[in-house]
Amino acid sequence: MIEDIRSIISDHARLPVDVGTLAIDADLYQAGMTSHASVNVMLALEDRFDIEFPDRMLKRSVFESIASIAEALRELQVSAAA
Amino acid sequence: MAARVGIDLVSVEAVRQSLSEHGEHYLRRVYSEREVRDCTTPSGADPERLAARFAAKEATLKVLRPADVGIPWFTIEVVRRPEGWVALELAGAAAELASQAGITELALSISHEGGFATAVVVATCASETRDQGR
Numbered sequence: 001m002i003e004d005i006r007s008i009i010s011d012h013a014r015l016p017v018d019v020g021t022l023a024i025d026a027d028l029y030q031a032g033m034t035s036h037a038s039v040n041v042m043l044a045l046e047d048r049f050d051i052e053f054p055d056r057m058l059k060r061s062v063f064e065s066i067a068s069i070a071e072a073l074r075e076l077q078v079s080a081a082a
Numbered sequence: 083m084a085a086r087v088g089i090d091l092v093s094v095e096a097v098r099q100s101l102s103e104h105g106e107h108y109l110r111r112v113y114s115e116r117e118v119r120d121c122t123t124p125s126g127a128d129p130e131r132l133a134a135r136f137a138a139k140e141a142t143l144k145v146l147r148p149a150d151v152g153i154p155w156f157t158i159e160v161v162r163r164p165e166g167w168v169a170l171e172l173a174g175a176a177a178e179l180a181s182q183a184g185i186t187e188l189a190l191s192i193s194h195e196g197g198f199a200t201a202v203v204v205a206t207c208a209s210e211t212r213d214q215g216r
Contacts, residue, residue, distance in 0.1 A: 012103075014096070035140050036096050039112060039155070043104045046111075055175065056152040 001073060004048060005066050009033075012040040024066040038063045045069065051076045086185075086205040088144030090137040094197050097136065098129040112136065112155045120162050133199035134192040135160045141203040142170060142188070146179045153179065160190065168192055170203065184208040 002024060010019040013033045022031060033041070041063060046052055051073070053062070062072045100108045109118050109127065113135060121131035139158040146153070157174040170188045172180055180188070187206040192199065 034092075034096070035090075035143075036092055036100070036136055039108070040100055040104065043100075043107050043111060047104075047107070054152075055154045058152040058154050059148065059150055061150055062152075 001070055002066060005045070005069050005073075008044045008048060009041060009066065012044045013037050014040075022066065024070070026066070027064055028066075029060070029064055033063075041069075045073065049073055049077070051080065084207040086145040086147075086183075086207060088141035088203040088205075089200070090140035090144070091198055091200045092133040092137040092140070094129050094133045094194065094199055097133040097199075101127055101129060101132070112139075114156045114159045117156075117160055120160075130194045130199060134194050134201060137199050137201035138168075138170065138190055138192055138203065141190075141201040142172075142176070145185070145188070145203050145205040146176060146183065148175075148179055151175060151179060160192070180205075 006019055006022075009015065009028065013019070013028060014037045015028070016032045022028075028038075042053060053072070053076070057072055062068055113121070113132065117135055118127065121128050121135065136155075138160045139155050142158045143153060153175050157172060157176040159171045159173070160168050161171050162168050168190055170190050172188075183205075184207045185205045186208050189204045190201060192201045194200070
């Protein structure tokens with residue numbers, strides 16, 4: 001999952017840094033991700049993992065790092081499996 | 083009486099790319115049906131108008147100061163008045179946050195030029211009840 005997220009960030013977050021060098025808890029906004037780019041990341045994650053982020057997750061903290069995105073995806077996958 | 087100001091700048095090219103890569107998915111998750119109608123020309127969705135609306139949504143988030151509350155973008159809506167100017171209408175969590183903050187009025191101005199769109203939002207607050215913004 002982490003590598004899938006990293007790949008999506010690389011393709012859609014428009015970061016001026018090499019995503020492969022980012023720690024999983026690195027702040028993506030601090031790394032240069034704009035609010036609009038975070039939308040692209042969200043849309044690509046929804047397509048890749050066949051999920052839809054609920055309204056309560058549409059906040060900065062969910063998309064601020066690879067780790068926070070992974071945590072949200074795991075929660076959604078557990079909910080979908082229940 | 084207090085005031086809050088938010089400003090944002092969006093690349094029109096970034097919106098054009100989102101339309102190209104995500105199409106309807108992008109429009110449905112970010113804009114209201116009315117906004118999509120207002121931004122549709124005979125040749126399709128206009129990235130300049132959409133970029134101005136996205137900037138307005140982000141500028142509004144800056145005055146709402148949501149901290150850790152989820153706010154869907156489409157609950158912050160730019161509406162075009164018959165007289166020609168634009169205004170903001172909030173729904174759901176965005177409206178709730180504005181109410182909690184004591185915001186009694188929102189004023190919006192948008193513009194686009196040279197590949198960028200910008201928006202400025204001024205909020206008038208009856209009282210400053212929250213101070214958790216960035």
